[in-house]
Amino acid sequence: MIRTDDPLLSYGLNETIQTALDSCIEPGLEPARVISAARERYQVQTRQGAAFMEVPGKFYFSAADGRDLPTVGDWTCVRRIDEQTTLLHSILPRFSLIHRKTAGKRSDYQLLAANVNKAFILSGLDQDIHHSRVLRYMALAAEGGCAPVLLFSKKDQLSPEVLAQRQEQCQRLAEEVPFLLYSAEDSEDLAMILSWITPGETICFLGPSGVGKSTLINRLVGQEMLATGEVRDKDAKGRHTTTFRQLVLLPNGGMVIDNPGLRELGFIDLAAGLEETFADLYELAQQCRFRDCTHQQEPGCALRQAVETKQIAAERFKSFVKLSLEQRQARIDPLVLELKRKQKEKILGRAIKRYNENREK
Ligand SMILES: Nc1nc2c(ncn2[C@@H]2O[C@H](COP(=O)(O)OP(=O)(O)OP(=O)(O)O)[C@@H](O)[C@H]2O)c(=O)[nH]1
Ligand SMILES: [Mg+2]
Ligand SMILES: [Zn+2]
Structure with missing residues (x-):
């Protein structure tokens, strides 16, 4: 049973999650939701407020693949070390998981967000719309088990005629999926986007660097929570301003997860x-x-x-x-296989290092 004054309610705690928690909480453990992930540095929200979460080495070396590691949005049971620090004990089963598979002989996974209801997929109208890139993100959302919404930012940069053309193009791309061409400065657009976020829901923001993910989250929150960056004049490419994943509360009771722009989808x-x-x-x-x-x-x-x-x-x-x-x-x-192997080595390198450090102890 959920207590109506549980501070975790504003972080998305509901009956289903409570039931899952009840079945794995033991004496000495407490529930927590992962609210940020910067490589292997995690922060969680507990009933006593935010704290760091350490991940014991055994998670790294017993992980069958990357999906056994925590990510933003995860519900976990943690053990309290001190006021600011907790230790991961277990990750609850996820109802959705946005992840990408790095293919190869032994495939591994990069996790983007867990327990997400919808994925907002952003593209910038200051550039041509990459039809296949957007579809790829939609596939990523579908595979992860959540519903996509397409958002096209920077409509303020287009003339009315061009805007009408792009509107049609976006409609063809979106088909049945909800979509909006918007400006981060237009309050009606922002109200429309907010209406797609139900209280208690978690939304994951996806899209390349520079399309305006952090800017939009700031507007929805109503204050400058997240750093944003100018795009390069030359080619309208973003500068990878956001460097880690972070869950942010909205005044309407929804939650949004900001992500760094993906480089190699x-x-x-x-x-x-x-x-x-x-x-x-x-x-x-x-x-x-x-x-x-x-x-x-x-x-x-x-x-x-x-x-x-x-x-x-x-x-x-x-x-x-x-x-x-x-x-x-x-x-x-x-060649692609080789590239992938290198990429994977980089990801696994840290885990292996940790594993060895642990073994030496
Ligand atoms: N004109 C216009 N500019 C926008 C709009 N939305 C965002 N921008 C600008 O686009 C630039 C990039 O925005 P960010 O919010 O940093 O983009 P991001 O998607 O978070 O990028 P990364 O963190 O690098 O992945 C900033 O200069 C924003 O001011 C919009 O609707 N209209
Ligand atoms: Mg950003
Ligand atoms: Zn054919």
Whole structure:
């Protein structure tokens, strides 16, 4: 049973989570939600306020993969060390987990956020919209088990005519998914975005660097909580201002998680998410003459036929082909494999170091 004065209520505690907590709380343990993660440095919210959370080495060396480690949004049981410090005891099962798979022989996972209800996927209208990039983020959300919302920032930088065109383009991209072209300075837009955040819900902000994730969170909070950065004039690229994941409370009772802009979304194996986003195309592809049809040159391609008869949108088809090709290549291209191995080594390096330190003790 939840107590109506539980301070964790404002951090999203509800009956379901309480039930899960009840089954793993033991004497000496207390519940906590992870509110920030900067590499291996975690902060949690407890009933007594915010504290650091240390992760015992055994979590690193007994982890089957990255998903066994904590991330922002996680509900945990922790042991109190002192006023400012706690020790992770266990991570509760997650109802959603936004993560990316770093493919390879033994795949591993980078965690972006846990226990998230919706993913707000941001793009900047100061740049062309990368259709396939947005779809990739949608797939990431779908695979993680949460609903996407598409937000296109910086509409104030467009003329009314261009804005109308982009509106149509975004509509085609979003299809059934809620979307909005907005300006961080427009109070009606902000009210609309707020209306998509129900009290008690946790929203994860995703998108490349410089699109305005932290800016929007600041506007929703009503104060400058998070650092924001100018984009480079030359190419409108962001500067990776946000460097760690952080959960922030909104005045309306919602919670938002700010993320650093992802650098290499191309490296993920999104099989499950792709299949969900493009379910209809996968279905249709069964009618291609060749089972391993790449939908490019082959005769009897059901997908190209469907594009010709306008049964499916050309842009969507192009993204599908691009993403599935990337996926194929990622499996076989030795150069990509090598890159991935290096990337993984970097991620695992720290864990291995920790493991060795622990063994020496
Ligand atoms: N004109 C205009 N500028 C905006 C808008 N939203 C954000 N910006 C600007 O875009 C720049 C980047 O914003 P940030 O909020 O730092 O972007 P971010 O997505 O958090 O970037 P990272 O933290 O690097 O991932 C800042 O200069 C903001 O002022 C908008 O709606 N209109
Ligand atoms: Mg930021
Ligand atoms: Zn085909």
